[in-house]
Amino acid sequence: SFAVHWIRAEMHEFILKNWRIVKVATTKAQRKLFFNLRKSKTRLGWLNASEVTAVAKDLNVSEREVMEMESRLSGRDIGFDASSDEDDDHGPPSPVSYLVANEEDPSQAYERHDSEDNQLQLLREGMAGLDARSRDIVKRRWLDSDSKVTLQELADEYGVSAERIRQIEANALKKMKALFVA
Numbered sequence: 001s002f003a004v005h006w007i008r009a010e011m012h013e014f015i016l017k018n019w020r021i022v023k024v025a026t027t028k029a030q031r032k033l034f035f036n037l038r039k040s041k042t043r044l045g046w047l048n049a050s051e052v053t054a055v056a057k058d059l060n061v062s063e064r065e066v067m068e069m070e071s072r073l074s075g076r077d078i079g080f081d082a083s084s085d086e087d088d089d090h091g092p093p094s095p096v097s098y099l100v101a102n103e104e105d106p107s108q109a110y111e112r113h114d115s116e117d118n119q120l121q122l123l124r125e126g127m128a129g130l131d132a133r134s135r136d137i138v139k140r141r142w143l144d145s146d147s148k149v150t151l152q153e154l155a156d157e158y159g160v161s162a163e164r165i166r167q168i169e170a171n172a173l174k175k176m177k178a179l180f181v182a
Contacts, residue, residue, distance in 0.1 A: 021077050025069070029061040033069040046070065119180070126176035133158065134172035141169060 016025055016034065025034040040055045041047065047055065047070055056063045081096040104112075127135055140149045151162040151169075158165065 024072050029059075029065050030069060032059050033061060033066060034073070037066070037069055037073065046074070122179050123176070126179045129175060129179075130172050134168055137165060137169050138172045138176070142173075 012031075012035065016031065017023070019034075025031045036059055037055065040058060041051070047066070052063050052066050052070075056066045059066075079094065081094060103109075127138070130138065137154055140154065141151075142148075151165045154165045155162040
């Protein structure tokens, strides 16, 4: 009847989709090879050059496609997080053991970088909002990692008391903190 064709097509589609975790045959030529390659093989094992040529000619596909499909069908799936044989301690390690990414999670790296950029921008805005003397005091006391000057050194330079320098510094930091909190 009419439905037989469609039922057979759905069965073939199901077999193709569920043969492996990764799809084995995607093109028309690969589908043809998937269903006919095992029938065309006369012996177990790999095809030799003359058999590859004969199968390719018989199924009207290239020899390269025949060899590719043969390797796909003869291979097997490998678990990512479990070794190939659980009982074998001397077997090859599972891919999860040598494919570990030690880098920072991309989303966390982006968040950190974005946060640092935002804080740097706020610092620039805060420093720009200060008068020259306050900016110099904050810069030399907090931002110069080479040599942090003391309150007394700044007081001697500006001709005021160390307490006045501390007050100027505290007011400047208070203004800048307001930017970071807002």
